[in-house]
Amino acid sequence: MTISRKCVPFTPFESSLAKSTVALVTAGGVHLRDQEGFNIADELGDLSFRVLPEDVDSQRLMVTHHHYDHTDADRDINVVFPIDVLRDLEAEGFIGGIAKKHIGYMGYTMQLKAMYEGTAREIANEIDKGSRADVVVLTGG
Amino acid sequence: MKGVSTVLITVSPEVTAQMRPPRALYPNGFKVGNSLGKPHMRELQLSVLRDALGLLAKNTRPGEIVTREYPDYGEYHEPPRTRKLV
Numbered sequence: 353m354t355i356s357r358k359c360v361p362f363t364p365f366e367s368s369l370a371k372s373t374v375a376l377v378t379a380g381g382v383h384l385r386d387q388e389g390f391n392i393a394d395e396l397g398d399l400s401f402r403v404l405p406e407d408v409d410s411q412r413l414m415v416t417h418h419h420y421d422h423t424d425a426d427r428d429i430n431v432v433f434p435i436d437v438l439r440d441l442e443a444e445g446f447i448g449g450i451a452k453k454h455i456g457y458m459g460y461t462m463q464l465k466a467m468y469e470g471t472a473r474e475i476a477n478e479i480d481k482g483s484r485a486d487v488v489v490l491t492g493g
Numbered sequence: 494m495k496g497v498s499t500v501l502i503t504v505s506p507e508v509t510a511q512m513r514p515p516r517a518l519y520p521n522g523f524k525v526g527n528s529l530g531k532p533h534m535r536e537l538q539l540s541v542l543r544d545a546l547g548l549l550a551k552n553t554r555p556g557e558i559v560t561r562e563y564p565d566y567g568e569y570h571e572p573p574r575t576r577k578l579v
Contacts, residue, residue, distance in 0.1 A: 360514075361496075362516075362555035363496040363498045365550065369546055369549065420525045427533070430532075436535075437538045437539055480497070485497055487498050487500070487546070489499075491501070492505065492509075492525075
């Protein structure tokens with residue numbers, strides 16, 4: 353399927369937040385310390401992504417990205433990947449739950465077509481299968 | 494695939510607009526690398542995330558980027574601009 357360059361791929365939201373499960377997808381280069389980092393040596397960028405588990409400890413996350421200053425994210429990952437903030441919202445009942453998996457990738461690439469037609473679809477499929485997400489919050493850096 | 498509703502938090506609204514996201518929140522003046530605010534400012538981070546999720550239930554126009562003010566952030570940074578082709 354080719355997505356029109358003029359259309360906005362808008363999926364309506366017909367549920368309530370208090371009943372919804374939320375996943376995070378960040379382009380901020382976030383990954384687990386024991387996962388392979390993104391390839392910042394390749395000037396074309398890195399088209400891969402990392403799956404982050406539901407119970408991820410925010411202290412075990414780090415950033416590999418050389419196109420923004422991630423000093424603040426190094427101190428508190430929640431400024432780009434708000435997993436602990438999401439947990440607070442779940443505890444207060446603002447959202448229904450947290451998805452089974454989340455995604456980190458490096459949102460810098462010179463291969464826009466491959467990112468748009470390849471990586472983005474793979475991420476959508478990953479969220480679609482088994483994350484139980486009703487809603488996705490996207491963040492950049 | 495049935496499609497999943499999404500909302501984006503952006504600190505580069507002009508660049509983001511080119512991609513026509515379904516829903517987006519721009520916390521006015523936040524710098525790149527501070528999508529949710531500053532480290533350990535949990536109340537601020539909660540406000541931004543609540544507002545972003547709140548856009549799902551509002552009747553926003555597809556492609557619209559909603560700007561909100563967060564005075565507790567305490568700084569203003571000019572967002573990145575798109576390069577003009579001449």
